[in-house]
Every structure is written in C-alpha cells, then in structure tokens.
Amino acid sequence: MTSRTSQLEQEIASQPALIAAMLERELPHVAAICAALPPFDYALIAARGSSDHAALYAKYAWAALDGRPVALAAPSLLTLYDAPPRMNGALVVGISQSGQSPDIVAVLAEAQRQRRPTLAVTNDPTSPLAAVADAVIALGVGPERSVAATKTYTAELAVMAAIAATLSGSRERLAELRALPDALAATLALSDAVAARAERYRYLDRCVVIGRGYNYATAFELALKLKELTYVMAIPYSSADFRHGPIAAADRGDAALLVMPSGRAFDDLLVLAHDLRAMGLELLVISDAAEALELATTPLALAAPGNAPIAEWLSPIVATLPGQTLALRLALARGLDPDAPRTIQKVTRTR
Amino acid sequence: MTSRTSQLEQEIASQPALIAAMLERELPHVAAICAALPPFDYALIAARGSSDHAALYAKYAWAALDGRPVALAAPSLLTLYDAPPRMNGALVVGISQSGQSPDIVAVLAEAQRQRRPTLAVTNDPTSPLAAVADAVIALGVGPERSVAATKTYTAELAVMAAIAATLSGSRERLAELRALPDALAATLALSDAVAARAERYRYLDRCVVIGRGYNYATAFELALKLKELTYVMAIPYSSADFRHGPIAAADRGDAALLVMPSGRAFDDLLVLAHDLRAMGLELLVISDAAEALELATTPLALAAPGNAPIAEWLSPIVATLPGQTLALRLALARGLDPDAPRTIQKVTRTR
Numbered sequence: 001m002t003s004r005t006s007q008l009e010q011e012i013a014s015q016p017a018l019i020a021a022m023l024e025r026e027l028p029h030v031a032a033i034c035a036a037l038p039p040f041d042y043a044l045i046a047a048r049g050s051s052d053h054a055a056l057y058a059k060y061a062w063a064a065l066d067g068r069p070v071a072l073a074a075p076s077l078l079t080l081y082d083a084p085p086r087m088n089g090a091l092v093v094g095i096s097q098s099g100q101s102p103d104i105v106a107v108l109a110e111a112q113r114q115r116r117p118t119l120a121v122t123n124d125p126t127s128p129l130a131a132v133a134d135a136v137i138a139l140g141v142g143p144e145r146s147v148a149a150t151k152t153y154t155a156e157l158a159v160m161a162a163i164a165a166t167l168s169g170s171r172e173r174l175a176e177l178r179a180l181p182d183a184l185a186a187t188l189a190l191s192d193a194v195a196a197r198a199e200r201y202r203y204l205d206r207c208v209v210i211g212r213g214y215n216y217a218t219a220f221e222l223a224l225k226l227k228e229l230t231y232v233m234a235i236p237y238s239s240a241d242f243r244h245g246p247i248a249a250a251d252r253g254d255a256a257l258l259v260m261p262s263g264r265a266f267d268d269l270l271v272l273a274h275d276l277r278a279m280g281l282e283l284l285v286i287s288d289a290a291e292a293l294e295l296a297t298t299p300l301a302l303a304a305p306g307n308a309p310i311a312e313w314l315s316p317i318v319a320t321l322p323g324q325t326l327a328l329r330l331a332l333a334r335g336l337d338p339d340a341p342r343t344i345q346k347v348t349r350t351r
Numbered sequence: 352m353t354s355r356t357s358q359l360e361q362e363i364a365s366q367p368a369l370i371a372a373m374l375e376r377e378l379p380h381v382a383a384i385c386a387a388l389p390p391f392d393y394a395l396i397a398a399r400g401s402s403d404h405a406a407l408y409a410k411y412a413w414a415a416l417d418g419r420p421v422a423l424a425a426p427s428l429l430t431l432y433d434a435p436p437r438m439n440g441a442l443v444v445g446i447s448q449s450g451q452s453p454d455i456v457a458v459l460a461e462a463q464r465q466r467r468p469t470l471a472v473t474n475d476p477t478s479p480l481a482a483v484a485d486a487v488i489a490l491g492v493g494p495e496r497s498v499a500a501t502k503t504y505t506a507e508l509a510v511m512a513a514i515a516a517t518l519s520g521s522r523e524r525l526a527e528l529r530a531l532p533d534a535l536a537a538t539l540a541l542s543d544a545v546a547a548r549a550e551r552y553r554y555l556d557r558c559v560v561i562g563r564g565y566n567y568a569t570a571f572e573l574a575l576k577l578k579e580l581t582y583v584m585a586i587p588y589s590s591a592d593f594r595h596g597p598i599a600a601a602d603r604g605d606a607a608l609l610v611m612p613s614g615r616a617f618d619d620l621l622v623l624a625h626d627l628r629a630m631g632l633e634l635l636v637i638s639d640a641a642e643a644l645e646l647a648t649t650p651l652a653l654a655a656p657g658n659a660p661i662a663e664w665l666s667p668i669v670a671t672l673p674g675q676t677l678a679l680r681l682a683l684a685r686g687l688d689p690d691a692p693r694t695i696q697k698v699t700r701t702r
Contacts, residue, residue: 041440042393044420049595059425064434069395069441071422074410076564076591080615083415089392089440090420103591148596206557206584213427227600233557235586240427240454240701244400245499248692249578264431279694341599343630350591
C-alpha cells in the first residue's frame, strides 16, 4: 500500500464542501431555469456511464416529486440507426461530466432541431453538450483527475435532486436538500470503519449489489466503482428483479452489497437480507438502520446528523459515499492504482 | 446427463411453429388495435424479468420503425412511493407472461384512471393484467412449464415486432416479419453444434454478455438464462457502456458472449471483439457473419435461409435461440435440472 494520497481519495473527501458550494451557487439558477421551462409531459434524458446512473436516479426522483415520467434515451437510435425519435411533449436533458460524448450531444442537437426545450448538466460549460442546450447547469466541482467518477457523480445527483425539489415547489424538499452537505460530511467521517473492513475482500471475485427505488441507481453506480477500481465482477440489481431469476445464481459464501437506507424500499430489502443470510451469503450493508446493519458481516453506516435520518429521496447521494470508500480501499488492498484503472480512459467518445 | 427430454428443450424446439401460428392469428388483430389507437407522443411500458427485456427490445424497435420514444416504467413509483406519474401523451403498455404481477397491473390500472390508452401483452387473456387493459394481445403459445421463460419471451418479442411493423405502415417490414419463422427454424436446426460446445464451460464461473441497439435486449435475456439455468454470474452490457468502465474488470481467460448479427451495430461489436481477443478473453459469438464467427472459440451460427441474413430489427428473436440452447446444454453438463432452477418460482408477485 502506498503512503501517497491518491487523487481519488482527495476527490472523495472533497464532496461535502463542493456539493454545498454547488447548491449555494446553482439553486437560484435552477429556480430560474425551471420557471422558464415551456410545458412538457415527460423528460427524455441522454447519458452514458455514471451519468446514466444519475439519469436513473432522476427517473425516480423527478417522477416521485414532480409527477412526470422520465424516459432514458437510446442514443444509438440516432448514431447507429439514423432514426431520431419525434420528441413531442418532451423536455430533453443531457448529462455528461465532460460534455464531449458525440452520441449525447447528438440527442440534444436533434431536440433543438425539433424545437423542444433542452437542458445540459455538465462539469464543462464550454463543452459541445453545453453549446447545443437552451440552458446549462454547471457542476462546478473542478477537474476530476481520477478516471473513476466520484465528485462529478454525486454533484450530478445533487443537481437532479435540486431540479426535482424545484419542480415540486415544496419548501420542505428544498430544506431537506440544504441539509444534505451535513449528512455527507457526517457519513464521510465514518470512513475509517470502512477502510478497516476492505482487506477481508482482497480475493473477492464476484458479488451482487442490490438497491431499489431511489437507490436502484446507487446499486448501478457502486457496482461500476467496484468493477473499475477493484476489477471485481459486481452485478447491480433491483431487489424486485433479483428475485425474478438472478437469485438462482447466488451461491453460499457469495457476497451481496445491499443499499438499504430507511424509507419506503427498506422493508423489501430487509426481507431479502434475511433470505440471503439464510442462503449462506455474506452481507455488506449500507444503511442508517441498526436493524439492517446488524445483519451484515460488514456494516457501512450512514450518519444521521441531529438523529434525523436523511430523507429517502436524497439517500442515494449519501449512500454512494461508503461504497466509494470501500472501492478505493479494496483497490489499495489489491495493490492497484485507484487513479488509473487498466483499459479505460476518462472520456469515452461513443458514436 | 438424463435421457428424458426436459420441458425446456421441448419449449425451445416449439418456438418456430408457435410464433408462426401467433403471427398468423394476431397480425390482423394488431392491425385493428393500432388503427383504433388515439394519438400518443410516447409509449410507457411496464414489465419485469424477461418481459422487461421485451420492453427493452421495443424501446429500440418501436422508436426506430415508428419514431416515438419508449419509456420503461418504474412500477415502484406506484407500489412503494404512492406517486403515480401523470401519463399525459402516453400509450401505456403492460407485458407479463402470467399477467399476475401486482405492480404491472397497478401501472395499467392507474393509466385507466387517467383515461390513457392501455394495451396488455400476456400469455393469459383471463389474467388481472388483461382485465385492466383496453386491448389485449394474447401470446397463445400454451402453458410454459419450465421456470425459465423461452417461448413466451420470443413470442413477446414477435408481438413487439408486429406492433412496430404495423405502426410503421411499411409492407416491407411486415414481409420481413412473415419470414421470421423460417429463420427461427433454420437456426434451431443448427442446435447440435451448440450442444457439442457446452461441455467446455462446465466450470465457468462468470462471464459478460454484450449486444448493442436492438440486441441490447438479447444480452440481458441471455445473461438471465445463463444465471437461472446454469448459475453462471453472467453480466449484460451494451458495447458502448462496457467500454465506459466495466471493461476494466475483464481478465485474460474470461469468457465474453457477443451477440452480433449483421447490421448497423455490427462494426462496433467487431472492433470490440478484436480488442477483447487481444486482451486474451475467450469469445463465444452469436452471428450470421463468417468474419465474426471466425474470431470465436465457440461460434454460435445464425442461419440465413435463402442466403438472406435476417433483418437486423428482427435479429434479436433469432439470436436468442442459440443462447437458450447453450444455457440448456450447460445446465445438463452441470447436472442441473433445467426445468426447476433452485430458489426461483415461475410467477413472481412483486409489490
């Protein structure tokens, strides 16, 4: 293990302050953008990689708070099949850290041709994606030097949450959002406990990562972090889909990472956690609930500052943090460089 | 290996004739349903498990042929969060073999309350799902006795294809669809070659399954078949997403099943196939193209009756067959009962 602090570790640690600053700066901007939106019936979001997981979060958070369905775009329709869909009724959104991916830019350019409203969420407001959008929300979290996305992912989630809260018009939701950075900082402060557990998984080869509802996205993002940083074959599922078939492949001794903060999805995950324990699986549990953490060989606790658990709709932003730290520490335990995973590049230009 | 023929093998073999009969019976019915549809801007499809993979196919096929985007519903919004989305502008579709899953029924019931047009696709026209829909397309392929879906999955795809072709108003697409059963029969006739290859994977522990565009759905379905029937941890990806990060977890010696029939997505998969070979992975390739099959340790050939390769938009229905056979044969090579995988039941009642 190297004593040099990795870029990844610094970027993970920077998240609470950067997200606090982003919300301070962008919440009035988001309010202005939302107030100026023309009527729309549904949102069509184009994204790839971690940004696609932010879109998956929006699919739940926007629909739950604002009431309009979210469709995840299939950019291949434009780039492979020359079949741009008719976007009548849609608000068209592109999410990309770099703003460079040609297929995501193509979806927004087509929306502009069809005179549909467009919104870009990117860390680079001078990028091609920003250039083709009516409105741009800049993450403003500074350059991300590690290949694996951390601060840009949680910042994208926070932007999606800000849009959901703003569209809902609820002061209560906005107040919950403003309390988010404290919950992030308090959860990061528990990281030492995560670090101490990583060594156990030095020879882990495969695992499943399970969330539901708002945290379906968290399962996808943490599975990707584990694959990118530790080369573990981590497979994400919703608890509902997992029972529909994939559970058959789960073996005694397999590891399951369960993302189960308090909220409406908790009971379903709790039943599954008991079932998986009975099948002989080892559980890693991300939760604020003692009842859930007690079932785990490796509990990854979420902090509840002021004893109030984070609102479920915001829990994916907090629940991502211990998973990031686990992936970082496991990469180090395996002697891997967390800043430069093999094979992949920071910007993938999909066509 | 048992000499008794499994239900699964019989159901796999039955697909060409059952789909031919379904198309004969249902194409006029689909035409009448589509002609009677009120205007809509996009489709919202609710489904779980293999049926969700049929929805994923429709996301590409409907948009490419008919031009309207497809959103995959998040049933948890209704069942967990009491937050039914406003479905203005949507055609709301439920796909379920059994027609029993309460969450899928809930989405269509909500659409009826909102007076949106609804369509059910199910193997049981007397099911609760059928009861809440304006129009019902029955698969009519007879009871599926094996737990793993085969004939109901390909029949669902064929119904989705029939709707796409009908909405497109193209005689050429309808003619291509009518040629489908011959391609299915000719591909199934090549199954002996698949069976002979299964033994090599007796101790396979994990693999990736990759497709793109229309065959993104095929990657998901075949990964599920492998998990359900052989307990291999098979992870599905689009080739675009795979390069964005998960490729880092691919090791020398790992197996990759590539679904790459001729068509617009072929070149992207071919580049990836060469890259994965150079990384030392072993390829299993489902394709009609010699150029692709030659790269494989295990080629799984698609037949091209009359020397015309199947149209790419229909290729997922054909490309599923060798994957089903591979999963069946590998289950037998492992001494597993293909009709009754451990842990799972035929009907999962998700709430």
